[in-house]
Amino acid sequence: RAKDQGRNTYHFFETEMTERAVQRLHLETALRGAIARNELELVYQPQFRLANGDLCGVESLLRWTHPELGTISPAKFIPVAEEIGMISELGRWVLTEACNQLTRWDAEGFRVPSLSVNVSVHQVERIDLIDEIKGIIAATDVDPDRLELEVTESVFMRNVERVVENLNALRDLGIRLAVDDFGSGFSSLGYLKQLPISRLKIDKTFVDGVDTDANDSAIARAVIVLGRALGLEVIAEGVETQAQASFLENEGCDAVQGYLFARPMAAGALRDQHYAVTD
Numbered sequence: 503r504a505k506d507q508g509r510n511t512y513h514f515f516e517t518e519m520t521e522r523a524v525q526r527l528h529l530e531t532a533l534r535g536a537i538a539r540n541e542l543e544l545v546y547q548p549q550f551r552l553a554n555g556d557l558c559g560v561e562s563l564l565r566w567t568h569p570e571l572g573t574i575s576p577a578k579f580i581p582v583a584e585e586i587g588m589i590s591e592l593g594r595w596v597l598t599e600a601c602n603q604l605t606r607w608d609a610e611g612f613r614v615p616s617l618s619v620n621v622s623v624h625q626v627e628r629i630d631l632i633d634e635i636k637g638i639i640a641a642t643d644v645d646p647d648r649l650e651l652e653v654t655e656s657v658f659m660r661n662v663e664r665v666v667e668n669l670n671a672l673r674d675l676g677i678r679l680a681v682d683d684f685g686s687g688f689s690s691l692g693y694l695k696q697l698p699i700s701r702l703k704i705d706k707t708f709v710d711g712v713d714t715d716a717n718d719s720a721i722a723r724a725v726i727v728l729g730r731a732l733g734l735e736v737i738a739e740g741v742e743t744q745a746q747a748s749f750l751e752n753e754g755c756d757a758v759q760g761y762l763f764a765r766p767m768a769a770g771a772l773r774d775q776h777y778a779v780t781d
């Protein structure tokens with residue numbers, strides 16, 4: 503009996519694993535064709551300066567809508583793209599589309615001061631990253647000063663020499679660098695003084711509890727103080743309540759982004775908000 507049960511359990515796991523593998527294969531196959539089938543788009547979430555409430559930047563966020571699978575979260579498909587070697591192609595599409603949008607907004611009279619684009623650690627490690635970005639900037643006629651790349655701390659833990667080389671080359675081009683999800687990784691802080699970083703993005707997990715949890719508020723406060731001491735700008739992501747925004751403002755955080763102010767939206771919708779803008 504015990505043996506039978508064991509076998510049943512085994513079969514259960516086997517079936518579940520097979521199902522998961524099949525699902526995963528579906529996802530991979532679908533993702534490989536997503537660009538060609540025009541299933542990708544970027545949405546944009548505004549960032550506001552706390553001192554005056556003005557729009558100071560916009561973050562692009564990737565969306566994938568599959569005809570049968572529906573909308574799939576980037577948190578789910580970006581890791582798959584990385585594993586199947588598609589992230590460079592995807593990253594190139596994102597950068598090109600984001601730069602084209604910046605130019606389109608300019609033409610419409612909507613001047614976005616800074617556009618932040620998320621890039622994966624795999625992109626930052628590539629030897630051809632700089633040539634590719636130069637090509638995109640030239641083709642889309644975007645001023646590199648208006649671009650910011652968002653990378654997570656994981657970037658600073660891998661393949662150090664290439665990463666340092668690429669990040670310095672980006673800085674030389676005039677492109678700014680932000681550390682996304684700051685504080686959620688396990689990297690040491692040493693890289694902050696060695697690399698050309700201009701902004702820290704306080705991770706949402708800390709922002710969530712700034713007004714209710716003593717640890718979260720201590721960490722958020724420490725990041726703001728650290729940023730100021732190092733001459734870096736600090737922005738908080740995932741701000742959902744007025745209490746959180748007030749805390750961040752009182753502590754001297756420079757900028758905020760989150761559902762309290764606006765959700766990510768289509769390019770035209772963002773333009774039509776007619777936000778006050780400062781550089």
Ligand code: C2E
Pocket residue numbers: 547562563564575576577580596620621622652682683739740741742759760761762766
């Ligand atoms: P992220 O860069 O940290 O982006 C912030 C995420 O939080 C976004 O989720 C955004 O929609 C969401 N968010 C913003 N404000 C709030 C809020 O107030 N409350 C809550 N609950 N969520 C908020 P999204 O768009 O699903 O993206 C998830 C992650 O996927 C991003 O995290 C980023 O790591 C990655 N990602 C998105 N687009 C790209 C891309 O073009 N390239 C790469 N490599 N990664 C991307």
Ligand code: MG
Pocket residue numbers: 561620652682
């Ligand atoms: Mg980001």
Ligand code: MG
Pocket residue numbers: 682683703705739
């Ligand atoms: Mg983030």
Ligand code: MG
Pocket residue numbers: 683705706739
């Ligand atoms: Mg995050």
